Amino acid sequence: MNESSLADFRKEIKLIRKYIQHIQDVNDIAGYVALKTDNEQIKKLLDKIKGHNTFGIDKKIFEYKAIIISLYGILEKFIEIWIKEYLDTLSDIIPKYNQIDNKIKEQHFELSLKLISTITSRTSAKYQHLTKEQVLKNLNNCIENPSDYIFNLEAFVLLSGNLKHNKIVELFKQLNIDLNGKLKINQTIIQHIQYIRQKEDIGELKAEVLYEEINQLVESRNEIAHGSETVENFQDHSVLESYIQFLENYCQAIFEILNEEIIKHESIHKFQKIENVIDIFDNKILAFEIENYELKLGDFIIIETAEDKFFKKPILEIQVDNKSCPKIKITGKTNIAVQLEPTIKKNQKFFIAKKNN
Numbered sequence: 001m002n003e004s005s006l007a008d009f010r011k012e013i014k015l016i017r018k019y020i021q022h023i024q025d026v027n028d029i030a031g032y033v034a035l036k037t038d039n040e041q042i043k044k045l046l047d048k049i050k051g052h053n054t055f056g057i058d059k060k061i062f063e064y065k066a067i068i069i070s071l072y073g074i075l076e077k078f079i080e081i082w083i084k085e086y087l088d089t090l091s092d093i094i095p096k097y098n099q100i101d102n103k104i105k106e107q108h109f110e111l112s113l114k115l116i117s118t119i120t121s122r123t124s125a126k127y128q129h130l131t132k133e134q135v136l137k138n139l140n141n142c143i144e145n146p147s148d149y150i151f152n153l154e155a156f157v158l159l160s161g162n163l164k165h166n167k168i169v170e171l172f173k174q175l176n177i178d179l180n181g182k183l184k185i186n187q188t189i190i191q192h193i194q195y196i197r198q199k200e201d202i203g204e205l206k207a208e209v210l211y212e213e214i215n216q217l218v219e220s221r222n223e224i225a226h227g228s229e230t231v232e233n234f235q236d237h238s239v240l241e242s243y244i245q246f247l248e249n250y251c252q253a254i255f256e257i258l259n260e261e262i263i264k265h266e267s268i269h270k271f272q273k274i275e276n277v278i279d280i281f282d283n284k285i286l287a288f289e290i291e292n293y294e295l296k297l298g299d300f301i302i303i304e305t306a307e308d309k310f311f312k313k314p315i316l317e318i319q320v321d322n323k324s325c326p327k328i329k330i331t332g333k334t335n336i337a338v339q340l341e342p343t344i345k346k347n348q349k350f351f352i353a354k355k356n357n
Contacts, residue, residue, distance in 0.1 A: 001089060001258055005078070005085060009078045009251060009255075012074050013247070016070055016071060016074075016244060017244065019070075020067065020240065020241075023063055065224045071240075071247060072163075074247065074251075075163055075214070075218075075247060075251065076163050082254065083153075083157055083171060083175065083258075084157065085258075086175065086261070087151045087156060088151070088153065089262050090104075090151075091150065093265050093269050094269050095147065095269065096146045096149075097142045097147075098146050101176045103176035104175060107156070107175075108139075108142070108152065108156075109139065111152070111158060112136075112139045112152045112155045114158055115152055115154055115158060116132045118158065119131065119135065120132055135152050156171070156174055157171070162218060163218060164214065164215045164218045165208070166207070166208075168254075175261075177257070179257070183210075183253060183257070185307055185309065186253040186256060186257060188252050188253045189249050189252075189253035192245070192246065193205075196242070196245075196246070211250065213246035213247075216243070217243050217247065260309055260310045260311070263312050264310045266302060267302045267304065267310060270353060271351035271352060271353050272352060272353075272354050273350070273351050274286075274290075274350040279346075280346050282342075283345065284339055284340055285339055286301065286340060287335065287336070288335070288336065288337075288350070289335050289336075290330055290334055290336055291330065291334070292331060292355070293329075293352075293355060294328070294355075295315070295330075295336070296315075296318075296328075297317070297318060297326050298314050299315050299352075299353065300312045300314055300315070301313055301351065302350070302351040302352075303340075303349070303350060303351075304349040304350075305345075306345075306347045306348065313340040313341050313344075315338045315339070315340065316340060317338065318336060318337075318338050319337040319338075320337075
């Protein structure tokens with residue numbers, strides 16, 4: 001997964017917050033009472049700002065609508081980006097198309113046909129950059145030349161409109177990812193939900209309750225888009241911060257889940273399991289036996305936890321016979337120790353890059 005896209009997401013969230021702060025600053029200025037000592041230019045500017053504020057509640061509703069539509073746009077945009085990034089990265093990791101999960105292959109075929117139908121009907125300008133011939137070529141190439149395959153990425157986000165939580169879950173099923181199950185063990189979203197619900201045990205809460213802020217955001221956007229948003233539905237700017245915070249944590253969790261899935265596939269196709277783990281010290285030192293291998297500082301170890309979570313950690317120190325070294329080249333079987341970022345445990349599995357990768 002591309003960390004720069006996560007940075008772009010955070011940047012857009014930050015811009016929304018800056019916009020809300022700007023609105024508040026203008027309102028504060030509009031409430032300022034000019035002093036006799038203020039020069040005429042300042043007085044004229046204040047009168048101008050006060051004039052812009054005369055439409056009161058209508059102004060606030062307009063700003064509210066703009067923020068809701070922007071927040072929903074961020075949700076839809078980055079869910080699409082990350083699904084396509086995930087599949088693109090997957091094609092770099094898994095060498096042959098026939099090694100791709102069967103669920104994804106089935107969905108790729110069926111959704112590609114739907115994409116062709118959408119392109120042919122030209123009902124959406126969104127896919128005008130695609131041709132049915134290119135989609136068919138990519139699909140055929142997956143069968144005829146499985147070592148050089150390309151996903152029809154747009155096919156997997158055909159149904160990405162009106163993204164309530166259950167719709168996002170459906171999109172992830174196409175990738176053979178149980179999003180609800182993964183979110184239940186993701187600390188980013190769990191801790192946020194525990195905080196806002198003031199409830200430590202959230203295991204029994206249903207998905208529609210756990211992620212109701214996302215659903216409310218989508219419903220508000222739909223009402224605005226269809227002209228049914230009323231004054232009664234209007235929420236003050238301060239309430240919007242709860243939407244922003246939830247969206248921030250929810251999308252961060254989704255990015256983390258996709259990233260963990262990528263690392264999982266790396267552990268299968270690019271890494272090999274360390275079979276002979278000798279011991280773990282201080283929750284950060286991994287001692288193991290290795291043979292015919294070159295290793296250096298900065299190389300990665302993949303960790304699989306007992307909860308089926310995957311992490312990739314860089315090697316911070318290498319020791320052989322209690323001596324540190326920046327890199328080693330081993331021929332015979334040798335016991336070594338490497339220091340990783342905490343925390344690692346004895347009930348975890350560890351993977352090291354395959355020798356020829």
